Amino acid sequence: MRGAKSLDGFMRPCLHWRPQRLCTAGSIGGIGGIRSASRLRSTTATPLQWSTSTLSTPRRPDALLSRHARRYATPKVQPKLTQDELEKRIEAIPIERYRNFCIVAHIDHGKSTLSDRLLEYTGTINASDGNKQILDKLDVERERGITVKAQTCTMLYRYPKDGKDYMFHLVDTPGHVDFRAEVTRSYASCEGAILLVDASQGVQAQTVANFYLAFAQNLGMVPVVNKIDLPSADVERVVDQLRTGFELPVGENGEGCVLVSAKTGKGIGDVLPAVVERVPPPVGDMNKPLKMLLVDSWYDNFRGVVLLVRVFEGTVKPGDALVSFATGNKYTVGEVGIQYPDQKPQTKLRAGQVGYVFFNPGMKRIQDAKIGDTFTTVGNEKVVEPYPGFEEPKPMVFVAAFPTDQDHYGKLADSISQLVLNDRSVTLQKDHSEALGAGWRLGFLGSLHCSVFQDRLRQEHGEEIIITEPAVPSKIVWQDGKESVITNPAEFPEPDDHRLRHGATVYEPVVTATLTLPEEYLGRVIELCEAARGSQISIEFFHGTQVILKYLLPTSSLVDDLFGKLKGATKGYATLDYEDAGWRESQLVKLNLLVNKVAVDAITRVVHTSQVERLGRAWVTKFKEHVDRQMFEVVIQAAMGRRIVARETLKPFRKDVLAKLHASDISRRKKLLERQKEGRKRLRSVGNVVIDHSSFQKFLAK
Ligand SMILES: Nc1nc2c(ncn2[C@@H]2O[C@H](COP(=O)(O)OP(=O)(O)OP(=O)(O)O)[C@@H](O)[C@H]2O)c(=O)[nH]1
Numbered sequence: 001m002r003g004a005k006s007l008d009g010f011m012r013p014c015l016h017w018r019p020q021r022l023c024t025a026g027s028i029g030g031i032g033g034i035r036s037a038s039r040l041r042s043t044t045a046t047p048l049q050w051s052t053s054t055l056s057t058p059r060r061p062d063a064l065l066s067r068h069a070r071r072y073a074t075p076k077v078q079p080k081l082t083q084d085e086l087e088k089r090i091e092a093i094p095i096e097r098y099r100n101f102c103i104v105a106h107i108d109h110g111k112s113t114l115s116d117r118l119l120e121y122t123g124t125i126n127a128s129d130g131n132k133q134i135l136d137k138l139d140v141e142r143e144r145g146i147t148v149k150a151q152t153c154t155m156l157y158r159y160p161k162d163g164k165d166y167m168f169h170l171v172d173t174p175g176h177v178d179f180r181a182e183v184t185r186s187y188a189s190c191e192g193a194i195l196l197v198d199a200s201q202g203v204q205a206q207t208v209a210n211f212y213l214a215f216a217q218n219l220g221m222v223p224v225v226n227k228i229d230l231p232s233a234d235v236e237r238v239v240d241q242l243r244t245g246f247e248l249p250v251g252e253n254g255e256g257c258v259l260v261s262a263k264t265g266k267g268i269g270d271v272l273p274a275v276v277e278r279v280p281p282p283v284g285d286m287n288k289p290l291k292m293l294l295v296d297s298w299y300d301n302f303r304g305v306v307l308l309v310r311v312f313e314g315t316v317k318p319g320d321a322l323v324s325f326a327t328g329n330k331y332t333v334g335e336v337g338i339q340y341p342d343q344k345p346q347t348k349l350r351a352g353q354v355g356y357v358f359f360n361p362g363m364k365r366i367q368d369a370k371i372g373d374t375f376t377t378v379g380n381e382k383v384v385e386p387y388p389g390f391e392e393p394k395p396m397v398f399v400a401a402f403p404t405d406q407d408h409y410g411k412l413a414d415s416i417s418q419l420v421l422n423d424r425s426v427t428l429q430k431d432h433s434e435a436l437g438a439g440w441r442l443g444f445l446g447s448l449h450c451s452v453f454q455d456r457l458r459q460e461h462g463e464e465i466i467i468t469e470p471a472v473p474s475k476i477v478w479q480d481g482k483e484s485v486i487t488n489p490a491e492f493p494e495p496d497d498h499r500l501r502h503g504a505t506v507y508e509p510v511v512t513a514t515l516t517l518p519e520e521y522l523g524r525v526i527e528l529c530e531a532a533r534g535s536q537i538s539i540e541f542f543h544g545t546q547v548i549l550k551y552l553l554p555t556s557s558l559v560d561d562l563f564g565k566l567k568g569a570t571k572g573y574a575t576l577d578y579e580d581a582g583w584r585e586s587q588l589v590k591l592n593l594l595v596n597k598v599a600v601d602a603i604t605r606v607v608h609t610s611q612v613e614r615l616g617r618a619w620v621t622k623f624k625e626h627v628d629r630q631m632f633e634v635v636i637q638a639a640m641g642r643r644i645v646a647r648e649t650l651k652p653f654r655k656d657v658l659a660k661l662h663a664s665d666i667s668r669r670k671k672l673l674e675r676q677k678e679g680r681k682r683l684r685s686v687g688n689v690v691i692d693h694s695s696f697q698k699f700l701a702k
Contacts, residue, residue, distance in 0.1 A: 081123065081156065083344060086156070086340065086344065087346060087347065089156055089165055090156070090167060090338075090346070092165065093156075093165050093166065093167045095281060095282060095283075095284060095286070095350070095351060095352040096281045097164060097165065097166045097167065097281065098166070098167050098168075098169070098281050098282050098352045098353065099166060099167070099168050099169070099191070099192065099275050099276060099279045099281065100168075100169040100171075100189055100190045100191050100192070100279075100282055100310075100352075100354060101168070101169070101170060101171070101190050101191065101192040101193055101194060101219075101220075101222075101275055101279050102170070102171035102172075102173050102183070102186045102187065102190045102192075102193050102194070103115060103170070103171070103172055103173060103193070103194045103196055104173055104183060104193050104194070104195060104196070104210035104211075104213075104214055105195070105196035105197065105198075105206070105207060105210065105226075106197070106198070106201070106203075106204035106205065106206040106207045106210075106575065107206060108198070109196050109197060109198040109201070109204075109207070109226060109227075110196060110198065110226040110227060110262045110263075111172055111173065111196055112172055113226075113262040113263060114194070114196060114224070114226060114260065114262040114271070115151075115153070115170060115172040116262075117260075117262050117265055117268045118155065118168075118170060118268070118271060118272065119153060119155060119170075119341060120265075121265075121268050121269070121272070122155040122156060122157050122168070122272070123156075124153060124154075124155045124156075124340060124341060125341060151171070151172050151339075152169060152170065152171050152172075152189075152308065152339050152354060153169075153170050153172075153339050153340065153341040154167065154168065154169050154170075154338040154339060154340050154354070154355070155167075155168040155169075155170060155340075156168075157272050157276075159272070159273065159276050160273070161273065161276075166272075166276055167353075168272070168275065169189070169190075169353070169354040171186040171189065171190060173186050178444075178445045178446035178447075178448045178449040179425075179445070179449065183210065183213065184213060184390075185295060185296065185371065185372075185390060186295075187213065187214065187217045187219065188293060188295055188310065188372075188390070189293070189295045189308075189310040189354045190219060191219060191220060191279055191280050191281070191282055192219050192220035192221065192222065192275065192278065192279025192280065193210075193214040193219045193220075193221050193222070194221075194222045194224050194271070194275070195207070195210070195211055195214070195221050195222065195223050195224065195242075195246075195248075196224045196225075196226050197223070197224070197225055197226065197238055197241075197242065198226055198227050198238075199225050199226060199227045199228045199230060199233035199234065199235050199238050199259075200227060200230045200232040200233050200234065202234070202237060202238045202241050202546070203238070203241045203242070203245055203516075203546075204516050204575040205514050205515065205516045205575040205576055205577035206575065206577050208245075208514065208516075208548075208577070209514070209577040209579075211246055219279075220278050220279040220280050221248065221278070222258065222271070222274045222275055222278050222279065223242045223246075223248050223250060223256070223257045223258070224257070224258045224259075224260060224271060224274075225238050225239060225242075225257060225258070225259050225260070226260055226261065226262050227261060227262070227263070228259050228260065228261050228266065228267065229261035229263060229264050229266065235254075235259060236254075239254045239257050239259075242257060243257075258270045258271050258274050281352070282312075282351070282352035283352075284311070284312050284313050284351030284352045285313055285314075285351055286313075286314060286315050286350045286351040286352075287314070288313040288314050288351070289313065289314050289376060289377060289380040289383055289384050290311070290313065290314035290315065290316055290320070290322070290375070290376045290377045290380065290384070291311075291312045291313040291314060291374060291376060291384050291385075292309045292310070292311050292312065292314075292316060292322075292357075292374065292375045292376070293309060293310045293312060293372070293373075293374055293387055294307050294308075294309055294369065294370065294371055294372065294373040294374075294375065295308045295309060295310050295354070295371070296308040296371065297369040297371065297421065298421065299418050299421045300358070300362075303334070303335075303358045303362050304358065304359065304361070304362020304363045304364050305358070305362065305363040305364070305365075305368070305369045305421070306356050306357075306358045307356065307357045307358065307363075307369060308339075308354070308355075308356055309349070309354070309355065309356070309357050309375070310353075310354045311349050311350060311351050311352065311353050311354075311355075312351060312352075313351050313384075314351060314376075314377070315348045315349065315350045315351065316333060316336055316348065316349050316357060316377075317333065317336060317347060317348035317349075318333050318334060318335055318336060318347075318360075319332065319333060320332070320333045320377055321333075321377060321378040322359075322375045322376065322377060322378065323375065323376060323377070323378050323381055324368070324370075324373050324374075324375055325373060325374045325375070325376070325381070325386035326370040326373040326374075326389070327368050327370065327373070329368055330378055331359040331363060332359060332360055332361075333357060333358075333359060333360070334358050334359050334360025334361075334362070335357070335358055335360075336348060336349045336355060336356070336357050337349075337355055337356055338353070338354075338355045338356070339355070339356065343356060369421070370389070371390055372387065372388075372389035372390035373386075373389065374386035374387045374389075393425040393445060394580060395425070395426075395427050395443025395444055395445060396443075396444070396445055396446055396472060396509065396511075396555055396558075396580070397443070397444045397445070397446055397447060397449075397450055397470045397471070397472060397555075397559055398441060398442065398443050398444075398470070398471050398472070398473060398487045398488070399441075399442055399444070399450055399467045399468050399469070399470050399471070400431050400433060400436075400439055400440070400441050400442075400467070400468040400488070400602060401416075401439050401440050401441075401442055401465045401466065401467050401468075402433065402436040402437060402438070402439035402440075402465065402466045402602075403437075403439070403463075403465060403466075404464050404465065404466060404693050404697070405693075406437045406438065408463070409437075409438055411463070412463050412465065413440075415457060415460075415461035415463050416428065416440060416442075416457070418461070419453065419456055419457060419460070419461070423453065425444070425445050425449070426442055426443065426444060426449075426453060427442065427443035428440055428441075428442055428443075429441045429442075431488065433490075433601050433602045434600075434601050435600050435601055435602045435603075435691070435696070436466060436602050436693075436696065439466075441487060441488060443487065444470075446558065447470055447558070447559055447561075450467070450470055454467060466602075466693060466696055466697050466700065467700065468602050468603070468700060469603075469605065469700060470559045471487075471489050471556075471559070471605060471606065472508065472509050472554075472555045472556045472559060473485050473486060473487045473509060474486050474492060474506060474507065474508055474509075474586075474588055474606050475506070475507040475508075475509075475583050476493075476500070476504050476505070476506050476507075477504065477505045477507070478499060478503070478504050479499070479502055479503030479504060486606070489590065489604045489605050489606045490599075490601040490604045492588075492590040492604075492606045493590070494590060494641045495589055495590070495640060495641035495643075496641045496642065505585055506585070506586060506587070506588045507583035507584060507585055507586060508554055508555070508556065508583065508584060508586040508588055508608075509554070509555040509556075509580070509582070509583055509584075510552050510553060510554055510555060510581045510582065510583065510584045511552075511553055511555050511558065511578040511579060511580055511581050512537065512550060512551075512552060512578060512579055512581040513529075513534070513550070513551045513552075513553045513558075513576060513577070513578040514548065514549075514550055514576070514577045514578065515529075515548070515549040515550075515551070515566065515574055515575065515576050516546060516547070516548050516549075516574070516575045517546075517547055517549065517566075517570050517573055517574040517575075518545055518546060518547070518570070518573050519541070519545050519546070519547050520545075521569060521570040521571075521573065521574065522539075522547055522549070524569045524570070525549065525566060525569060525570060525574060526549070528562065528565055528566060528569055529549070529551045529553065529562075532553055532554065532557035532560075532562050533553070533554055533557065533608065533610070534551040534552060534553040534554075534557070535551065535552045536549070536550070536551055536552075537550035537551060537552055538550045552581060552584070553578070554584070554586070554608070555580075556607075556608070558578065562576075563576050586608060587608060587609045587610075588606050588607065588608060588609075589606070589607065589608075589609055589612060589640050589641075590604060590605075590606055590640070590641075591604065591605050591606075591607050591612055591615060591616060591619075591638060591639070591640055591645070592604050592638070592639050592640075593619050593620070593623060593636070593637070593638055593639075594635075594636070594637040594638075594639050595623075595627075595634060595635075595636055595691075596634055596635055597635070597637075599639075602696065602700075603619070603623075603699070603700075612640055612645055613645055613646075615638070616638030616639075616640075616645030616646040617638070617645070617646040619638045619646070620636045620637065620638050620646045620647060620648040621646075621648060622699055623636050623648070623699055624636055624648040624650055626695040626698045626699045627650060627691055627695050628691075628692060628695065629650055629651065629652065630650070630652060630690070631652055632652045633649060633650065633651065633652050634649070634650040634652075635647065635648075635649055635650075636648045636649070636650065
């Protein structure tokens with residue numbers, strides 16, 4: 001677990017309900033409620049059996065609404081506030097009436113839609129704004145319909161039971177496993193979480209993983225079943241999964257579980273009262289010296305780096321002189337404010353609040369905004385204990401990136417640095433390729449993360465790049481016990497390297513994958529996992545027909561689209577979650593693509609010996625398709641050291657275009673030469689063979 005677990009804010013006395021059994025994040029096998037097949041099937045008259053037997057005749061969701069829930073079931077949208085009203089109301093709210101919470105769920109279960117409804121309901125946005133996914137701000141998020149970056153918003157809510165104002169700070173988190181770091185970081189600013197589950201899909205792999213992450217952080221949890229409007233909704237089954245699977249305090253008739261349709265708005269009025277009651281308020285004293293945690297940051301062209309902060313103690317206001325514990329740098333606060341949902345300046349941020357801060361003069365250097373850093377006011381460095389910070393997210397997938405035109409290197413470097421500031425989980429290093437020139441080696445949390453980065457670069461900065469195939473790192477423990485972790489496949493030793501042949505051991509990274517799927521697809525999924533060199537850890541039957549399968553899988557299988565294959569084999573029903581499981585000894589070799597005997601370093605890969613023949617053949621066939629013919633014969637080979645695995649030959653050109661022109665046709669000749677000159681800028685040579693950049697792009701594209 002992240003260092004955040006030991007933050008003051010999380011070690012508070014628990015005012016809220018906690019699950020009854022302790023277990024670690026992602027340790028599905030150890031979950032109290034998810035029973036093993038043998039246990040499950042040997043039990044008689046368990047709630048699980050009752051549930052499966054009633055699957056075909058689900059009760060109407062309304063019948064499951066608790067008495068309390070029914071009381072607040074009709075949404076009464078609260079009016080939108082002016083800046084003055086907002087500030088006055090916020091000032092009058094004491095910390096006991098703050099609630100900081102995030103929404104966590106499996107991908108596509110409706111987090112962003114529910115966030116929109118809550119923003120509307122509290123008058124933070126106009127209801128007429130409709131289904132806009134207000135918190136999915138990035139183009140790539142709207143285009144792909146996924147949340148990539150955790151987004152936050154403050155809301156004010158008058159709780160009908162006591163007629164008092166409450167201030168909520170909501171975080172909409174990403175569902176996809178690649179963006180897990182965003183979710184865990186979000187927990188640092190929250191005391192509670194809404195665990196959202198789709199009423200037709202039920203509990204899925206990321207529901208389980210997110211639950212345990214939130215649980216390990218000691219967050220107060222509010223189970224919410226969404227999409228109850230769907231004809232395929234089976235509310236009773238899902239409520240029962242939450243009750244028995246996670247031992248959440250959900251009664252047999254659904255008490256304690258909020259039922260909503262984020263799409264139609266039904267039941268939305270029940271969500272916030274549940275948050276008030278089950279999420280504890282933050283603990284903090286606004287009269288103590290400032291203790292402020294940097295949760296996120298982004299770059300603004302006019303203001304410099306903007307910081308999203310959680311104030312744990314004290315207050316912060318414009319003009320304050322602050323110091324960073326991580327860098328020792330001092331700054332003067334220029335503005336503080338809240339996201340509502342756009343930035344709204346405030347006179348101060350107080351203990352318990354989450355908001356933004358930027359400095360005047362602005363923080364310019366990207367590297368100075370260290371996520372997890374603590375700030376205090378100058379002079380209080382000795383009395384304030386800084387937080388331990390966050391564990392750096394570990395990249396699992398590496399690619400090399402190059403500009404399509406080397407003249408754009410400087411501009412592209414700036415764009416990449418800006419994106420990296422807004423996405424802390426990307427690692428960046430300079431790189432160089434014989435074939436593609438100067439570029440960068442980038443580390444990502446997964447393949448989706450990598451492709452989203454590429455999209456953002458194009459959409460937000462108008463930059464095109466050539467990206468090499470994603471590769472996972474490998475580790476070599478040499479005879480003398482020294483270790484090398486290799487992220488650039490071109491640096492992996494050739495098979496005949498004497499150091500490799502004398503006492504060195506090679507390792508590849510592995511993950512513990514958790515798959516959920518309907519039982520009927522079990523055989524096919526096991527076949528796929530075995531073909532991906534997986535070793536089975538456990539099979540558990542959850543709720544009769546649903547299976548939870550755990551496998552130790554090479555991380556490279558995820559890069560090779562194992563998830564896509566699983567989806568294909570299960571009509572889209574399989575879900576996958578994974579966590580890093582360290583290294584496993586493996587038979588890895590370096591596979592080169594040779595063009596007229598010269599290796600194309602940008603294409604080199606480190607692969608398992610079992611993949612060499614298949615990949616080698618595929619490479620030479622594909623490369624031949626994309627490379628232009630030359631004036632001489634070009635031999636394309638896939639080679640493992642000196643052993644040639646596959647070969648193709650590209651026949652030479654016979655025509656000289658210029659030779660065909662008439663000597664007096666000067667303007668045409670000039671035009672052709674100009675065009676050739678322009679074209680040469682985009683060419684790279686490998687040995688004596690010139691290759692257009694677009695050929696690389698096409699070859700490297702999936
Ligand atoms: N019928 C129905 N559809 C819903 C409901 N809530 C969300 N949806 C739809 O479900 C899809 C996914 O919703 P999102 O809100 O983007 O889901 P998400 O959990 O934020 O997705 P990620 O951030 O990518 O994990 C969208 O097409 C929504 O319109 C609901 O209550 N009923």
